[in-house]
Amino acid sequence: MSDFDGETTPMTGQGDAPSGARLVPRITIQAFCEHSQTAQVIESAAGDRRMSKVALTTHNGGLDGAVETYKTNPTPNLVIVETSLGADQILNALGRLAEVCDPSTRVIVIGHVNDVVLYRELIRAGVSEYLVMPTTTPVLISAISDLFAGADAAPIGRTIGFFSAKGGAGASTIAHNTAWAMARQFRQDVLILDLDLAFGTAALDFNQDPPQGIADAVYANDKMDAVMLDRLMSKAANHISLLAAPAVLDRTYDLSERSFEQIIELSQKHVPMVVIDIPHMWTDWVRHTLSAIDEVVIVAEPDLANLRNAKNIADTIKAARPAEVDPILVINKAGIPKRPEIPAAEFAASIECRLAGEVSFEPGLFGTAANNGQMIAEVSAGHKLNEVFKGISQQVTGRTQGGAGGKSGVLRLPDLFKKLKRAS
Template identity: 65%
Template sequence: MSFLTPEPRRTEEAAAEIASGARLVPRITIQAFCEHSQTAQLVESAIHDRRMSKVALTTHNGGIDGAVETYKSNPTPNLIIVETALSPQDIPAALEQLAQVCDAATRVVVLGHVNDVQLYRELIRSGISEYIVLPATAQQVVGAITDLFASENAAPIGRTIGFVSAKGGAGGSTIGHNVAWSIATALRQDSLILDMDLAFGTVGLNFNQDPPHGLADAIQANQKVDQTMLDRLISKAANHVNLLTAPVTLDRTYDFEEREFESVLELCQNTVPVVVLDIPHAWNAWIRYTLAALDEVVIVAEPDLANLRNAKNLADTIRALRPTEAAPNLVLNKVGMPRRPEIGAEEFSSSVECPLLGQVPFDAALFGTAANNGQMIAEIAANNKINEVFAAIGLHVTGRQAGHAASRAASLIKLPSFLRKRA
């Protein structure tokens, strides 16, 4: 047995794990770059394993060089698998080139033809997730992926992004839904939208969906909610777009304890790469706690005085709740409304002391049509420049660079997880 591959589990243990569903790989995107057709067939055969049932996998030709060329102009997936026939001396330098065009959260598994312990140690030290010596089996490939994304010690894959309105009607829900759509389509990342406005939420309406179950069922299940139950409650709105809708009924009140949503949110983070929270315009213990726990917070405001006051209060409070985290972000909505005096974007942003991610112009006809049709802006007006604003916001809140090609390296927010120590 090669010392570079993990010892296989006993058959009965693996079967028990698969049967329980505990080791299912979450909804990630994998792209493999292979130099030989046999390797491509090996990787493609891995998708037939039950643990990979939620995974979106594509294979390409070209090895590391092919991956570098592809990601000069395209976003990287959750996991890249690359085959290389290079010598041990040349592999680290080739992977450094790949690092320059990869996003921060991307993980890399290398399929190599050299059984060299020194190379293995160097690659693992530099941040490569796994090095598998060829020839290998599909079970070895699945095992490596499972250890990365589905083991008990695996880090959550989901990035949590909350959209909250500074004032009722400012459009936090609309902006959040369209940004989630942009992330799903442009980055080809599975996104899950949680409608946390259980009484008056609009996620179902905006995506023309009326599922029988949603977020309220998960909350009512409390500690009983697990991966299998969550999968049943999630509804699919489009490719890579998933929803946990609100019941939108008034037959009960929705009063929650401070940490009521915590277990559900953690489960979502272990399941989907991008989790977008549509947070209602209210202020209570659970909203305060949720805002403090998110990776990114986006305040959506209109450019008037009441929105400025509320946005300032929100921003100051969120900064105090998250002293070691990044400041909340700002999006100005309904900019340029006829006959309305407005506060300039620069003045608004500097007063709130939040980075301005974008300005969405007022367009009652466009947004009204989309809302009435249950569609996103990109579906009814694909060439509208507003979509570029949503895309830019999506790139920022997912921790990705704002540009590609020549500007990609210059706009890199941080090095990818592999080769980070080489910087």
């Protein structure tokens, strides 16, 4: 598998972060702020998963502080400067900054003037980005990501993790059938990563017995690359591949926090949609994986224990990734006879997550599919559950959102200091 036509959901406002935004490469950023509110926005960005490789520091002094600093110090890859100057003064101040900056340095200006004439002047000057206060952390991250991982960068696939609120809630079954619906509906490649090394069922559910899989990738360490990833993947169906779990107990799987990080990043570079089947446990690597992927799907049964656990999971994920979309909820095994249940809408409202779908209790259908190594659509192509899985697939991939969108408060301005230096 190689390059693909990746899709991301466009930003619809200053407070929205684009789903599936690209990871920012290993760069150095220095920010010079005039107000504490601006410094808080920038410092919050440093904790975002997309900025995990970035070295970011904040300083006081605004634009003047940046000028004084770079008279005697080298400039980083990106300088962020805040200025409260009026429209007629900003360009002159930027000219002083250009005199002490390396031509390759990019600059984002955070200003307090919302003036189209100023925008045009900054465009002609070549500022990389202009953000108007009040702005937000998601907008800033998007601006940085666009600068350093823009249209000329390799496409990045969307990562979607499925996690059970309680053991036996059925996250694996939901993940695999959703992956099938994604592949059929969008006709794009889907890679399923089964992270339950000891007891994973992805190979069984697709009637596969691959000799290699996710464990080989985990223990390859620095040897893991795109060629090896392609060799370890097994084809399960048209547009669907697996990195299956070994599901053997000849060893224990004591993994470090970032054990799956490299595999997930490599997968994103080669497959447009990556479905991650995360086992029901709570370890450093599970917590890190949930905080580092694009979309988290909590799968729960409609009872009190699931509600408590789902609330804890949702709150933890929201706290770990405040600038990104909240987890979404799938209710599974709804309608078990004689079992008191919490209504799906009430369940979703209680944990403050969007309800993506409700999967009814169909033991005969799911049992037949599991025993045959098939998906629900293969066992019963006309069953109503296929529409449920199709709807879930649309929501987790962002394909239900239309329109071109826009980036309020952001202006794209090319090649700042090269122009100013040539003019001086």
